[in-house]
Amino acid sequence: MEMNMLVATEEKTPEYWYGIADRIAAKIGETAAAHDREGSFVAENYDLLREAGLIGAAVPVELGGDGMDHATLCGVVRRIGRGCGSTALAFSMHCHQVAVAAWRWQHMQAPTDGLLRGVAAENLVLVSSGGSDWLQGAGTATKVEGGFRIDARKVFSSGCQAGSLLMTSAVYDDPDAGATVLHFAVPFSAEGVTILDTWDTMGMRGTGSHDVELKAVFVADAAVSGRRPQGKWHPLFHIISMIAFPLIYSAYLGVAEGAYDAALEAARKKPANAGLVALTGEMQNAVWTAETALAAMIATAATAQPGPETTSRVMTGRTVAGRAAIRTVELALEVGGGGAFYRKSPIERAFRDIQGARFHPLQEPAQLELAGRLALGLDIDG
Numbered sequence: 014m015e016m017n018m019l020v021a022t023e024e025k026t027p028e029y030w031y032g033i034a035d036r037i038a039a040k041i042g043e044t045a046a047a048h049d050r051e052g053s054f055v056a057e058n059y060d061l062l063r064e065a066g067l068i069g070a071a072v073p074v075e076l077g078g079d080g081m082d083h084a085t086l087c088g089v090v091r092r093i094g095r096g097c098g099s100t101a102l103a104f105s106m107h108c109h110q111v112a113v114a115a116w117r118w119q120h121m122q123a124p125t126d127g128l129l130r131g132v133a134a135e136n137l138v139l140v141s142s143g144g145s146d147w148l149q150g151a152g153t154a155t156k157v158e159g160g161f162r163i164d165a166r167k168v169f170s171s172g173c174q175a176g177s178l179l180m181t182s183a184v185y186d187d188p189d190a191g192a193t194v195l196h197f198a199v200p201f202s203a204e205g206v207t208i209l210d211t212w213d214t215m216g217m218r219g220t221g222s223h224d225v226e227l228k229a230v231f232v233a234d235a236a237v238s239g240r241r242p243q244g245k246w247h248p249l250f251h252i253i254s255m256i257a258f259p260l261i262y263s264a265y266l267g268v269a270e271g272a273y274d275a276a277l278e279a280a281r282k283k284p285a286n287a288g289l290v291a292l293t294g295e296m297q298n299a300v301w302t303a304e305t306a307l308a309a310m311i312a313t314a315a316t317a318q319p320g321p322e323t324t325s326r327v328m329t330g331r332t333v334a335g336r337a338a339i340r341t342v343e344l345a346l347e348v349g350g351g352g353a354f355y356r357k358s359p360i361e362r363a364f365r366d367i368q369g370a371r372f373h374p375l376q377e378p379a380q381l382e383l384a385g386r387l388a389l390g391l392d393i394d395g
Contacts (some may be wrong), residue, residue: 038095067343
């Protein structure tokens with residue numbers, strides 16, 4: 014079914030969106046292997062997301078979107094991940110930028126309405142550089158008349174080839190406050206913005222997570238949306254942690270579930286034996302653990318207030334869900350047998366894609382430090 018054949022008058026319940034996501038997953042699953050083999054960006058899959066109304070679906074209704082809630086958005090990303098992990102992961106980066114902006118507008122009356130209206134009306138695709146910047150920020154902001162000159166190289170800019178705005182930051186040596194991270198959006202069409210062809214990786218090869226170079230890019234004073242001390246936890250990052258990581262790890266759970274399904278299909282064609290049954294049971298435990306950890310992350314985002322304790326709970330879920338998703342696919346490789354070792358197998362691709370779950374902040378050592386410092390009543394900034 015073509016996405017533009019969906020009935021526009023159907024009530025947009027979670028089931029409506031999940032039905033769309035399942036159809037997209039089936040369609041993009043047909044080309045996922047080719048994108049992986051070629052290392053090519055999943056550009057046509059973004060066309061499907063646009064046609065289905067998913068780019069602006071999480072924008073509040075008052076601002077022109079469909080008001081899709083966070084849990085449903087996570088479910089959409091998860092379902093897309095079953096068909097193509099690269100599409101799900103790149104899309105999750107756009108989704109979390111939209112969801113964070115919507116949360117801030119709804120709960121803090123933050124002036125993000127212009128950005129959100131643009132996403133809904135113009136299908137603007139937001140590209141995050143946050144994972145590569147995190148608390149430290151990266152790049153240099155130099156004060157000039159009316160604004161700042163930005164010089165930076167932003168790695169892991171997933172979806173940049175479809176991007177409208179790069180949501181990023183740079184470090185300004187403020188004469189009064191010291192090292193200060195400035196947050197701002199830069200249009201990909203702006204002078205001095207260049208996508209560098211750097212993305213050649215083990216897995217998630219279709220995300221197009223190239224480096225983006227900012228060379229003498231001008232950002233007006235009025236375009237700076239936030240300032241914070243470099244390297245310190247800031248309230249904005251507690252909001253990002255709460256909202257973004259359930260979405261990102263929904264993509265990885267989708268990859269794990271796709272491998273799980275493929276492994277069961279292969280195993281059911283074999284004679285049952287005790288070893289195969291035990292491996293399948295262990296795989297079931299692993300995917301259950303990932304599902305349960307992700308559900309706890311989503312529930313936390315729905316009910317908690319952003320802050321250190323909430324961030325620690327979500328990041329604990331990130332570690333547990335990531336570990337369990339990786340283990341699910343490891344076991345799927347064994348349950349699927351020798352056929353899963355071939356490059357043509359979706360399990361082999363999932364095995365490489367799932368490794369990306371290791372690299373998003375907070376990576377496990379930093380997550381354990383945060384959890385430990387909170388438990389001991391220590392300052393989380395060290």
